[in-house]
Amino acid sequence: MIVNFNRTVPVLFGPGAALRTGLKVKQLGVKKVLCVYDQGVKSAGIADKIVDNLKAAGIQVVIYDGVEVDPPDTNINNAAEMANTENVDGIVGVGGGSTMDTAKAINVLLTNPPPISRYYVGSGNEMKPGKVLVLLPTTAGTGSEVTPISVVSDTATHSKKGVIGPTATATLAIVDPELLVELPPKITAATGMDAFSHAVEALTSEGMNPMSDVLAEKAVELITQNLLKAVKDGSDLNARTNMSFASLIAGFAFTDSLTHWGHAIAHTIGAQFHIPHGVGCAVALPAVVEYVADAVPEKVWRVALAMGLSLPEDMPPLELGAAVAEAIRNLNRDVGIPSLKEFKVEEASLEQLPGAVLADDCAMFGPKRASAGQVLSMLKKAYEY
Ligand SMILES: [Fe+2]
Structure with missing residues (x-):
């Protein structure tokens, strides 16, 4: 039997690991980052904790806090346009599956022409490598921090589409169970x-x-x-x-x-x-x-x-x-x-x-x-x- 072992995402794991986010992002050579999250992560105080940690490491932070459940392609296109205008050189996604999917898809559009629909599975369009993408899950379920897929809700066809490949894969996953203690x-x-x-x-x-x-x-x-x-x-x-x-x-x-x-x-x-x-x-x-x-x-x-x-x-x-x-x-x-x-x-x-x-x-x-x-x-x- 010939099989593939595709585990390619390095992981920093353990309680308190999130406090090393700034250090790790800096080590990856990032100077200006787009921090991606939703309103739930914001109101739980987790987003501020990560943003403060990034800033303390001397990293400029641009915020996108408009993540929606089952992220629509339109949100991703808009967030990517902002990220490109700001000329960020990395993305930090903090949240559950929808946030990580959004962060992955934005990363695709930092180095590839929009819209994200050009890169759905089956389109045949190749993707150049993205920039630095660091993902911090705030749930224990999706596994998206280490998978090579972003699931996007296509507003034109009302269906879910996959964007798959190394460009839709994190550079580093930081898995900190302390981020989950307030999860209902x-x-x-x-x-x-x-x-x-x-x-x-x-x-x-x-x-x-x-x-x-x-x-x-x-x-x-x-x-x-x-x-x-x-x-x-x-x-x-x-x-x-x-x-x-x-x-x-x-x-x-x-x-x-x-x-x-x-x-x-x-x-x-x-x-x-x-x-x-x-x-x-x-x-x-x-x-x-x-x-x-x-x-x-x-x-x-x-x-x-x-x-x-x-x-x-x-x-x-x-x-x-x-x-x-x-x-x-x-x-x-x-x-x-x-x-x-x-x-x-x-x-x-x-x-x-x-x-x-x-x-x-x-x-x-x-x-x-x-x-x-x-x-x-x-x-x-x-x-x-
Ligand atoms: Fe699942």
Whole structure:
């Protein structure tokens, strides 16, 4: 078997690491930086902390604080125009997945002609290397700080597009669990289950590889043991540290192995019903594990072990899948993930979704194919549990 190990982003990790942001950015040769964040990070006081740290290191700071959830291409084009007018030589993104996606996409436009739509996957347009890009996650879920993709909401077509490659990849990730202590329980739960889904889907995907497997297994173990603690007590720094580490290594795992049916479903129901990405992943995952269990029983067994389940070793694949799925549903319930029904989704509306799920790029990495009827069955299982 020939596999790719693509881990290319250096990481500074640990409580207090954010206080070295200015020093690190300076060491990377940056004199003037665009600091990218949203209003939530601003009101939590995290943005000021990072901006002050950059200024204390003698770095000029220009601010873009207009990040929106599911970042629109128009915002990215406008922010990049400002950054180019200011002639910044680096970007620091502080926030969750939307902020990191925005920072990555702006970086593309610092060295390549606008608009960002020129660089969507499939466009065939090459990108020159960007400038210095430093990312500081304030959630433990997306893994975007180490992945080579920016997801952009295209306002012309009302669809999500990917910008992928070295230019959409951080120069350095600074992962500081102390930035997460104020994160509300609901967001902690949803983002944590996003990371859990990255790990389980990476382990069971068609593109699985041995290094991703090891990282994904550890992520499953750490999230099973720490997510509820972080949800119950956001100031539990040990739980936050374990969750940040789990999210990071799950990000590395799915960069190589890719996610599959769970993310195909989450993307579809997210676009259709405006359900947060992590919630969509969480409700889809149990049904997906059940569905793929007969194709990759040894991988589902490894998920079971990493979750600490004690099951009979000779358990038939379908029973194994059902047992692991139930354990994931229990984790969802424990951390307060609502079902689609609780999100007031009409059950009948699920009938229209299998086509979009099957057309999602992630669908091609499932360890087995699915018909529209089988996808609908997974959606219905995600509806109520
Ligand atoms: Fe995800």
